Amino acid sequence: MSKGGRTFFGHPWGLATLFSTEMWERFSWYGLRAILATFMAASPAHKGLGMSQETAQAVVGVYGALIYLVALPGGWIADRILGARRSVFWGGFVIMLGHISMAIPVTTSFFVWLGLLLIISGTGLLKPNISVMVGRLYNEDEDGRRDAGFSLFYLGINLGAFFAPLVVGWLAAGDRWHLGFSAAAVGMALGLLQYVWGGRNLRGIGERPGIRLTPPERRRFGRLAGLGAAVTAAALGVWAATGTLTIDRLALAITIVILIVPVAYFAYILVGSHSLTGEERGRMKAYIWLFVAASIFWMIYDLAPSKLLFFAADHTRLSLFGLPIQAATTQSFNPLFIMIFVPVFAALWVKLGVRVSTPQKFGFALVMVGLSFVVMALAASLATGGRVSVWWLVLVYLIQVFGELSLSPVGLSVTTKLAPEAFKGQMLGIWFIAVSVGDAVGGQTGRLSHYLSDPAYYLVLAIMAIVAGLALFLFTRKLRVLMAEHYHAAAMPPIR
Template sequence: MTEMWERFSYYGMRALLPLYLVAPGGLHLNAGTATAIYAVYLSLVYLLTLPGGWFADRVLGPRKTVTVAGVVIMIGHLCLAVPAAASFYVGLVLVAIGSGLLKANISTMVGHLYNGPEDPRRDGGFTLFYIGINLGAFVAPLVIGTVGENVNWHLGFALAALGMALGLAQYLLGGRHLNPKSSEVPTPLTPAEKAATLRKGLIWLAVAVAFYGVVGGTGHFTLNWALIPLTLIGLIVPIMVITRILRDKDLDSAERSKVSAYIWFFVAAAVFWMIYDQGGSTLSLFAEKRADNTIFGWAFPVSWYQSVNPVMIMALAPVFAWLWLWLNRRGKEPSTIVKFSSGLVLVGASFFVFLAPLSIAEGGHKAAAMWLVAIYFAQTIGELTLSPVGLSVTTKMAPKKYASQMMGVWFLAVTAGDSVTALLSNPAVGGVNLDKMGFVTLEAALAVVAGVAVWMYRGKVKKLMGNVH
């Protein structure tokens, strides 16, 4: 329930974000800048899961960290509800920080409810948890999106704050049901480590304040002084983290080989998320201007498109779970590599489908809503073949030393993909509107080629994976 309300607030705000950024009654930015802001925001949410996990492991423990996260998210949404640009950007940063803190730890707490990995109730518990995620994501655009688009943008953001407040209240009231293990700090910082961490943090904060103080004081500050560094961080950090793990001398040859194989999956996932996450920006902005957002003559808010994916996930996830088991019993279940390549091909195919409504719109007509539904459908099938499998293979291929941290590395694939989108769409670095025919074709072809490449080199990757199948 806590995760359901957090997802309600998060996905409601996310559905409104790109529309608010371009709206005359909002910040009235161009589509390229709006897409860049949206992509940087998403990349930050997933990037911050790494320090979020570290903070729980070393400072507060998962349970208290989730409480702090809920408070930060709620304050962030309240800042978004204030009709001022400065407050809006502060709110985005706070929601990203809070989401990073929460996302890294609440799944861990679900695991704590059961007696180890072999507890037969564990998978059922995580299934209920996953339903909660998608239920919140489904309802949010219908409620928050409708209010934001049709009544008042800032009232929509305020509803997101209310959702997180409800989630936080029931989390605190239901705390007696949680496992005491969730309150433990697994590896607390020593006094010396605390002092060193605080010192380093203050030094970096002072550098940032001094730098932006000079830039702002000389009248040169623009939004891109924040966007471009954050974009580059989102690209550099994943490379640094994987390189550090790969070069760790504590790893044996088998573990190092598995990390080398994992790089293939990581790059494939980054390409996938680069296209998939444009469902909330490029596709949404296209729908707002150039789609006929009606069904049987009944008009609906553009933000409602963001409910299509979660409802399809809830409907199709059990089907896919059954399908893999059914194929496995017959010795025909596709390997992880084949599932990954299928996900890439499907997300590429979704953008090939996107060419049809683009072509209709360029002809001076509005594209039918069902074209966009078809795109989301292809992306959902791709997500179901790649995302759960990616989580599974991450746990299987993680070196013992990095068993917990590797889940954070998986999230960094989202960060890398969204950072590429931010870089490509930002007008300040020669970016383009990503809903152009040529660019959509290029992205679609890139995903399909990447999927085919993964499939063609499956023998090499299998060899590197060792005993992981």
């Protein structure tokens, strides 16, 4: 870092640019997420899409899953074609177009689906690469400053996530859905303006791809991308022609594809030689169990913008401290608690060091998210007699945040530690696929509502998470041997 010039809380001024850009991008993302499910489930008379709540839950789940899945190709495009800096700009631009598409106040759903597709594509370019640029603001020997810089960057994420549901939810009240979508578009536009205006402070970081594609490789990539798009379009066209294509079935098909991705990837790592040592193979076997545990966690945790949002809208008295709130406002509880408790948990992990192992932290996270749904089961039982206090959801989100702060930052750390040398650069993408799997499967759990009451639904998922958490506690010793775990987990906050 240069000694002179302006600083941002003691950090390179370029962090201010990336902080603001990410804050506004997260404002747009969490703002849309706070009203998307209720918009889809609202009847046409209320200017919604008229879906069942189960279908809306499946769509929101797949939407969230694809957001994390496309981070892999988005990172590759930056590394080989555009460079991180241009990837962030074009990603933000495409995201903005997506929100503008959704803001068009027409009755057809075409612009909604187009908007979601654009937002998914743009986020794949922006999300992984802006984090890369934050890391490159620091010299290689500035680990402590880099961690502190990421903590500030993470604050920007949660500021955007906190304010977005408040603003977008208020604007969208009274069936003004497209006005809410417009606020998300304005947020991304402000982020882009900040990014371009502050670009000179980035000191050339990310301007060129790491290993640019050669002309033959570029032509081959173009042919493969075109072929893939054509095959996908043809398959969807044939499916539509049969008259059996529905939103529910498409969401299920995408979920199956998402589930296949990690299975194929782990098989590729373990079956091939790749010059893996015996210790590396052992670590990967342990990591698979942690991956499954994380997927179960996110399956429940990321039901916030669908199942829990519907509960807020349909079964709670929407009032806090005597003030009326919107259902979307409940989506601000989570980032508020995260900002409060991140410093506490970061200090806790440093103090505990290796005395509490990664499997134990994951086990605690699963028990916490399971207990949160035990609370939901109680709230849902009480709600059969009328609306309940919104403070039930406050308690649920508080418990869940204790789980997230025990799993998300630790998961990032353990992924880098357990990755085989041959796959170091790819494994963080695999960690985010755990979120993708969890979101997709969580969306499909809405189908259980056809067979279970709401209290039973929450209780089944709670038992699944708690049993998985207890299993991790039970097999902690064996997993630690496989992991050769003798290090301090990083205290950096999670980045989502």
